[in-house]
Amino acid sequence: MFPIISNNLIAPNLHRLVIRAPRIARACLPGQFVIVHADQQAERIPLTIADADIDQGTVTLYVQAVGYSTCRLVALPTGSSLRDLAGPLGHPTEITRWGRVACIGGGVGTAVLYPLAKALAEVGNQVISIIGGRSAELIILADELAQFSTEVLIATEDGSRGKQGFVTHVLQELITDPRSVPQAIYAVGPVPMMKAVSDLTRPHQIPTIVSLNPIMIDGTGMCGGCRVLVGGKLKFACVDGPEFDGHLVDFDLLADRLSTYRTAECQMLQQLAEKDRPTQRKA
Numbered sequence: 001m002f003p004i005i006s007n008n009l010i011a012p013n014l015h016r017l018v019i020r021a022p023r024i025a026r027a028c029l030p031g032q033f034v035i036v037h038a039d040q041q042a043e044r045i046p047l048t049i050a051d052a053d054i055d056q057g058t059v060t061l062y063v064q065a066v067g068y069s070t071c072r073l074v075a076l077p078t079g080s081s082l083r084d085l086a087g088p089l090g091h092p093t094e095i096t097r098w099g100r101v102a103c104i105g106g107g108v109g110t111a112v113l114y115p116l117a118k119a120l121a122e123v124g125n126q127v128i129s130i131i132g133g134r135s136a137e138l139i140i141l142a143d144e145l146a147q148f149s150t151e152v153l154i155a156t157e158d159g160s161r162g163k164q165g166f167v168t169h170v171l172q173e174l175i176t177d178p179r180s181v182p183q184a185i186y187a188v189g190p191v192p193m194m195k196a197v198s199d200l201t202r203p204h205q206i207p208t209i210v211s212l213n214p215i216m217i218d219g220t221g222m223c224g225g226c227r228v229l230v231g232g233k234l235k236f237a238c239v240d241g242p243e244f245d246g247h248l249v250d251f252d253l254l255a256d257r258l259s260t261y262r263t264a265e266c267q268m269l270q271q272l273a274e275k276d277r278p279t280q281r282k283a
């Protein structure tokens, strides 16, 4: 069992969980993930390790409550325990000294971006962080990123903070100005965002690394659940990734596979809501 040290709601539907897992905290590197099993009924969920504290023996995870299993996970209170936590899994990020790097986070993907951006800054890269969300309340980790970024550029779709629009609108400005073109780009977020970023950087031949989040089951390369096509070759995100060259990823196939269980997921969510609804008493 893995004790939950804290569970805080930091944005609508988004929780920060600090879990006691000393072995994982000691071993993990930026870009790696864990597979969380909240309880016997919940599915196994892959979550990137956003932070680790070796002294406290804890790892930090950000969980967006969007499905049956993530709703069960965020409902676990501080002081309770996770049934299982497996990891660290996946290849760590290759931390290269590029020079100027743009790190782009879409919505909750910013939590995955954070440890990568920090590690890139620590080896001497000039990090420009670009983060986006639907509105100001969904912008996360801006202050934390500001501690090591040369700039934190924000985009919100409703214009309530930073530039109005998508993160790609900010990126477009950055790469069309010869003085600010980055030598590499890291992008983490929804599939349409990572696709849009890769489409934007391809003509400029800017190396673009994306972190993929396909459906995962075992996380060890045996079930094939996380298969993705990269440069026409079959890859398993759990053991070959999760980071890949964005210019080679088949994002349409990834989006299609991610939608496979949407109907079943909606039904499970409905069941969960009905179970939690107070029983109506007859007058």
Ligand code: NAD
Binding pocket: 048, 064, 105, 106, 107, 108, 109, 112, 131, 132, 133, 134, 155, 156, 157, 165, 166, 167, 168, 188, 189, 190, 191, 192, 193, 196, 197, 211, 212, 213
């Ligand atoms: P969202 O849909 O609210 O989008 C967040 C931001 O991403 C937008 O505000 C915009 O700036 C950008 N974006 C979205 N679609 C875009 C497009 N077509 N073109 C350009 N930019 C676009 O995101 P959310 O609800 O916070 O995030 C949820 C999604 O993120 C889920 O699909 C989840 O699976 C994914 N996610 C991915 C990872 C990963 O490792 N890749 C990690 C966590 C979450």
Ligand code: FES
Binding pocket: 215, 216, 217, 218, 219, 220, 221, 222, 223, 224, 225, 226, 227, 236, 237, 238, 239
């Ligand atoms: Fe099973 Fe990757 S999750 S092969």
